[in-house]
Amino acid sequence: MKTHPIRFYYRGAIREVSGVPVTRTVLQHLRDDLRCTGTKEGCAEGDCGACTVVVGELDAQGELALKAVNACIRFLPTLDGCALFTIEDLRARDGAMHPVQQALVDCHGSQCGFCTPGFAMSMWALYENYPAGAGLPTRDEVATALSGNLCRCTGYRPIVDAAQQMLDADRHARVALDREPVVQALRQMRRPPDETFVYTSTDVRGGTFGENRFWAPTSLEPFAQLRTEHPNALVLAGSTDIGLWATKQLRDLGDLLYVGRVAELASIERDAVTLTIGAGVTLEDAFAALVVDYPELAELGKRFASLPVRNAGTLGGNVANGSPIGDSMPALIALDAQIVLCRGRETRVMPLDAFYLGYQKTALDEGEFVAAVRIPRPATTLRFRTYKVSKRYDQDISAVCAAFAIDLVDGTIARARIAYGGMAATPKRATMAEAALAGGPWDEPAAQRAMQALAHDYQPLSDLRASSRYRSTVARNLLWRFWLETRDDAPLALAQIDAFAFDAAQVKEAP
Numbered sequence: 205m206k207t208h209p210i211r212f213y214y215r216g217a218i219r220e221v222s223g224v225p226v227t228r229t230v231l232q233h234l235r236d237d238l239r240c241t242g243t244k245e246g247c248a249e250g251d252c253g254a255c256t257v258v259v260g261e262l263d264a265q266g267e268l269a270l271k272a273v274n275a276c277i278r279f280l281p282t283l284d285g286c287a288l289f290t291i292e293d294l295r296a297r298d299g300a301m302h303p304v305q306q307a308l309v310d311c312h313g314s315q316c317g318f319c320t321p322g323f324a325m326s327m328w329a330l331y332e333n334y335p336a337g338a339g340l341p342t343r344d345e346v347a348t349a350l351s352g353n354l355c356r357c358t359g360y361r362p363i364v365d366a367a368q369q370m371l372d373a374d375r376h377a378r379v380a381l382d383r384e385p386v387v388q389a390l391r392q393m394r395r396p397p398d399e400t401f402v403y404t405s406t407d408v409r410g411g412t413f414g415e416n417r418f419w420a421p422t423s424l425e426p427f428a429q430l431r432t433e434h435p436n437a438l439v440l441a442g443s444t445d446i447g448l449w450a451t452k453q454l455r456d457l458g459d460l461l462y463v464g465r466v467a468e469l470a471s472i473e474r475d476a477v478t479l480t481i482g483a484g485v486t487l488e489d490a491f492a493a494l495v496v497d498y499p500e501l502a503e504l505g506k507r508f509a510s511l512p513v514r515n516a517g518t519l520g521g522n523v524a525n526g527s528p529i530g531d532s533m534p535a536l537i538a539l540d541a542q543i544v545l546c547r548g549r550e551t552r553v554m555p556l557d558a559f560y561l562g563y564q565k566t567a568l569d570e571g572e573f574v575a576a577v578r579i580p581r582p583a584t585t586l587r588f589r590t591y592k593v594s595k596r597y598d599q600d601i602s603a604v605c606a607a608f609a610i611d612l613v614d615g616t617i618a619r620a621r622i623a624y625g626g627m628a629a630t631p632k633r634a635t636m637a638e639a640a641l642a643g644g645p646w647d648e649p650a651a652q653r654a655m656q657a658l659a660h661d662y663q664p665l666s667d668l669r670a671s672s673r674y675r676s677t678v679a680r681n682l683l684w685r686f687w688l689e690t691r692d693d694a695p696l697a698l699a700q701i702d703a704f705a706f707d708a709a710q711v712k713e714a715p
């Protein structure tokens with residue numbers, strides 16, 4: 205196969221790069237190769253946001269879509285065909301500061317300044333994406349946009365003030381990106397639909413030097429073919445797990461087969477019975493689609509990692525990775541989701557819970573990949589909730605994640621599905637607790653019986669996130685909360701239970 209240089213639009217021109225390792229991160233390229241050192245490295249694992257940049261791509265309508273992502277865990281070949289914006293892009297040609305920067309200055313939103321370029325880029329993405337005429341963003345909207353940025357010295361209040369103030373037309377004239385040259389460049393870089401982007405580099409491979417390859421096919425057939433021809437190549441999606449294997453574990457990843465350009469894997473389809481989410485759909489888009497059917501998933505979607513991680517990471521990557529503390533699986537299992545696996549032209553479908561065989565062991569066969577997740581459309585008889593318990597509200601990994609789904613038909617529980625993360629070596633159903641509920645009424649004794657049964661379903665581990673005792677107690681209490689929220693008699697509203705549930709509209713005032 206012919207190999208190509210990596211092409212992307214940066215600072216007004218299309219750049220071509222070759223000769224860097226396939227796992228060269230965007231951050232390493234910016235700082236070490238281009239000497240554009242405005243973008244900072246804090247953690248190199250997607251946690252702090254100091255490296256935040258904005259990536260532009262053409263969406264299905266041919267419009268420029270701008271998303272904040274973490275440069276530290278994104279591999280450079282995945283930028284092929286995209287536009288990259290960094291803090292260096294913000295200042296005008298005449299040296300004038302962008303309203304994002306001016307608002308940070310005016311609100312005293314920066315002290316040591318190390319986090320500031322990352323905050324400024326998350327704010328710029330919000331600035332560019334915020335609908336014209338919609339007034340100022342609420343503090344809740346700002347918090348979501350800045351959920352991936354940590355600041356150790358300033359404190360967040362002035363930064364949130366700045367993110368509202370930057371869009372205040374009375375204070376700052378609007379400075380919108382001139383999108384036309386970017387769109388033109390993206391069109392120019394577009395590869396023919398049947399062409400697979402191939403990038404090769406000579407670097408460490410199998411402990412010695414060798415050639416590593418990066419393939420980015422644009423459709424399913426060549427993707428499936430490459431997967432069967434190269435079963436040892438690592439399937440790469442958003443790299444929000446894999447990126448850390450390179451930057452933290454210094455693992456030698458070998459060949460990479462990229463999901464991110466395969467059109468069929470990026471689709472979301474909805475018919476009368478099923479919502480089908482392609483494996484390459486980002487977590488942000490996947491949760492947006494899920495929330496249409498199941499509004500109960502809104503909080504989990506918002507608390508899954510941070511916006512830059514959700515903009516890059518995929519639902520397919522989350523279920524394929526199969527971490528025992530992955531957040532999407534308990535809910536998907538409770539909703540009776542199925543996973544679609546492909547090898548070559550063969551497809552098989554299985555219940556998601558059957559996919560997890562043991563710690564870091566799934567039913568994925570050699571040469572197979574995850575193509576999609578299928579979720580049944582909601583039934584009127586369903587009562588469903590999912591809860592994430594972690595030390596921080598935003599951007600934290602769960603100690604326990606729980607999901608409960610019961611079908612109530614004529615006052616009787618026709619079916620109960622309960623699944624937990626953080627309680628076993630895999631995301632796992634609580635079959636004993638389910639059995640304690642099925643066939644009876646949804647009443648307090650039933651909830652108590654199911655809570656007792658959880659002790660037989662799980663013997664959780666103690667680790668740095670939580671002790672075994674804490675996990676067991678939380679698991680029981682979450683089931684109790686589910687009962688309190690979904691009982692027929694005086695169900696508790698979210699605002700009565702959740703300290704973070706508040707009406708965002710109340711805080712939409714100007715700073």
Ligand SMILES: Cc1cc2nc3c(=O)[nH]c(=O)nc-3n(C[C@H](O)[C@H](O)[C@H](O)COP(=O)(O)OP(=O)(O)OC[C@H]3O[C@@H](n4cnc5c(N)ncnc54)[C@H](O)[C@@H]3O)c2cc1C
Pocket residue numbers: 249250251438439440441442443444445446447463483484487507508509510513516517518519520521522523524525529530531532572573574575599600601602
């Ligand atoms: C800062 C930070 C915060 C995070 N917070 C959370 C959190 O709150 N909750 C949570 O659950 N996770 C969290 N994660 C983990 C991660 O974001 C998710 O697991 C994400 O869904 C992984 O998707 P990805 O597309 O980035 O996968 P990748 O990193 O690209 O791949 C992950 C694994 O899945 C495999 N894979 C990917 N796609 C396919 C496919 N189509 N077929 C077969 N195999 C495939 C890869 O080979 C690899 O083994 C966090 C990560 C970071 C860096």
Ligand code: FES
Pocket residue numbers: 244245246247248249250251252253254255256274275276277
């Ligand atoms: S350096 Fe911390 S998120 Fe990238």
Ligand code: FES
Pocket residue numbers: 313314315316317318319320354355356357358
């Ligand atoms: S200003 Fe110092 S870390 Fe934010």
